[in-house]
Amino acid sequence: MSTTFWITVAAAVATYLTRVGGHLVISRFERIHPRVEAGLNAVPAAVLTTLVAPAVLGAGPAEWAALIVALLVSLRGGLLTMFLAGAAVLIAARQFMG
Amino acid sequence: MSAEATPYGSRTSEFWRGARLSIPVVVASGPFAMLFGAIAVDNGFSVFEAFFMSLTVFGGASQMVGIELFGHHVAPWLIVLSIFAVNFRHVLYSAAVGRHLAHWPPAQQAVAYFLLTDPQYAFAESEAQKGRKVGFVWYMGAALTVYVSWTALTALGAFFGKLIPDTSALGIDFLLPIYFLGLVMDFRKRPLWLPIVAVSAVASILAYRFVGSPWHVSLGALAGVALAVILPPRHSGVGVGLAETEIEHLP
Numbered sequence: 001m002s003t004t005f006w007i008t009v010a011a012a013v014a015t016y017l018t019r020v021g022g023h024l025v026i027s028r029f030e031r032i033h034p035r036v037e038a039g040l041n042a043v044p045a046a047v048l049t050t051l052v053a054p055a056v057l058g059a060g061p062a063e064w065a066a067l068i069v070a071l072l073v074s075l076r077g078g079l080l081t082m083f084l085a086g087a088a089v090l091i092a093a094r095q096f097m098g
Numbered sequence: 099m100s101a102e103a104t105p106y107g108s109r110t111s112e113f114w115r116g117a118r119l120s121i122p123v124v125v126a127s128g129p130f131a132m133l134f135g136a137i138a139v140d141n142g143f144s145v146f147e148a149f150f151m152s153l154t155v156f157g158g159a160s161q162m163v164g165i166e167l168f169g170h171h172v173a174p175w176l177i178v179l180s181i182f183a184v185n186f187r188h189v190l191y192s193a194a195v196g197r198h199l200a201h202w203p204p205a206q207q208a209v210a211y212f213l214l215t216d217p218q219y220a221f222a223e224s225e226a227q228k229g230r231k232v233g234f235v236w237y238m239g240a241a242l243t244v245y246v247s248w249t250a251l252t253a254l255g256a257f258f259g260k261l262i263p264d265t266s267a268l269g270i271d272f273l274l275p276i277y278f279l280g281l282v283m284d285f286r287k288r289p290l291w292l293p294i295v296a297v298s299a300v301a302s303i304l305a306y307r308f309v310g311s312p313w314h315v316s317l318g319a320l321a322g323v324a325l326a327v328i329l330p331p332r333h334s335g336v337g338v339g340l341a342e343t344e345i346e347h348l349p
Contacts, residue, residue, distance in 0.1 A: 004147050007174045011164060012154035014182040020211040022193030027200070038334035039327040043194040044223050045294045046322025047187050048216065048282045050302035050315045055275040057303055063272050070276050074283040082283070083122045086276035090269040 062093035109235045116221070116239025123217045124247045126277040129270040130158050131248045134165065135255025141169040145256040152252035156245060157215065160184035163312065184312040190319055191219040198222055198232040206234050213241035220281040227288075289335035290326055298322030 026032070032040075056067060070086030077085070107115070131152065138148035143165070155161055160181040167177045191214055199207050199222075221240050225232050285291060302318025309317060326334050 002147070003174065004143060004168070005150070007164075007168075007177055008147065008151045008154060010174075010178045011151075011160075011181040014178055015155050015157055015160065015185045015188070016212060018182065018185045018188040019192050019214045020208070022189040022191065023196035023199075023207075023211065024192075026193045026196055032197075034331035034336045035327045038329070038331045038336045039323045040194040040197070041288065041334055041336065042290065042294045042323045042326035043190045043319070044220055044285045045282060045288065045291050046298045046326075047190055047315070047319040048220065048278050048285075049295045049298040049322065050187075050318035051216065051278040052275050052282060053299035053302045053318070054306040054311075054314055055272070057306075059272065059275075063275075066269075066272065066276060067279060070279055071283065074280055079119075079280045079284065080122045082280045083126065083273075083277050086279075087269060087273060090272055090276065094269055 060097070062090060062097045065093045066090035112233055112235045113239035116236040116241075117243040119221050120217070120240045120243035122277060122280075123244050126273045127158060127244065128247060128251050129273070130162075131251035132255030132258075133270075134158070134161050135252040135257075136259030137162075138165050138168075138252075139256045139259050141165055143168070143256070145253060148256040149249060149253045152249045155181065156213070156248065157181075157185050157188075158248075159312070180312075184315075186312075186316045187216075187319060188214060188219075190323065191216075195219055195222050198226040199237075201231070202234055210234070210237055210241070213238075213245060215241075215244065216278070217244070217281065220284060224284050227285075290329070290333055294322040294325055297325045 026036075026040075029036075056064070059067075066086045066089040069089045070082045073085040074082035134152065135145075135148045138151070139145060143151075151161055151164070155164070163184050164177055164181045167180055192211060195214065199210055202210070218237075218241050222232050222237065225236070282295060298318045298321055301321030302314045305317040306314035
């Protein structure tokens, strides 16, 4: 098997460890301290925000328009609706703003 | 406990209820799967090797970083370390989601953790938040939909790589941030949501500038989580343990 193959296998093992590791560590404790629980409850907003924020800063007017429209739609509509609205604005805005 | 039909309908309908959730994920990630396949072949991968990486690693951003480094002929251990670093955020997902999967048999949990991506984690959290028990069939419906499309489209991109048109005009490069914004908004009813988002946003931007990618993800996330840990748990709406309350109210 090629080097590429073995690097991929190692990368897959490393990735699986990140996906199962947090659970294996936490599950060793019998009771979860309220502060730890509060921290775990913060995980979705905290992590997902970091996938958006730097991209927003590095973007231009077309992307910002798309995000603002998507944001407004998300206050009322579901995930799919907001996503399609944002994508539509993005494609349209890029035709005009480049 | 294990073989029960889910309380919300038949297994088939549960599976499709999960699969439906993943439609936007397939739309948003599909182009990246094809792009990954195309770039991989461009960087000297065979079609099988590109497909094999999607099949086993199953993490879009990390695969992109990995393939980039392959092109630069970087030492193998550094490639593996970089992929690990990009995927490090899953440690937090895994720690947080474990509470909702703990009632499954271990083998099912082992499979579920393999498929734990950003959207999959968000789906499981919001399912639990609605007061539902997170079911294995529902979980697999959402996860396998993305897994199958991700791996199949990687192979397709690897075969037809040269034919992919200008991705910028189609807005493909910015679909994921829009989608992730939607996931962030999904959790806006949670206590402390806005302060956590604000702190994570600022921290991730600073880390992006001064430390560099991909560490901005883990550092930014830890800042937001730290805020929730430091503030008294009642701010987070956590069922305050008796002991904690008594200690805090001691004179």
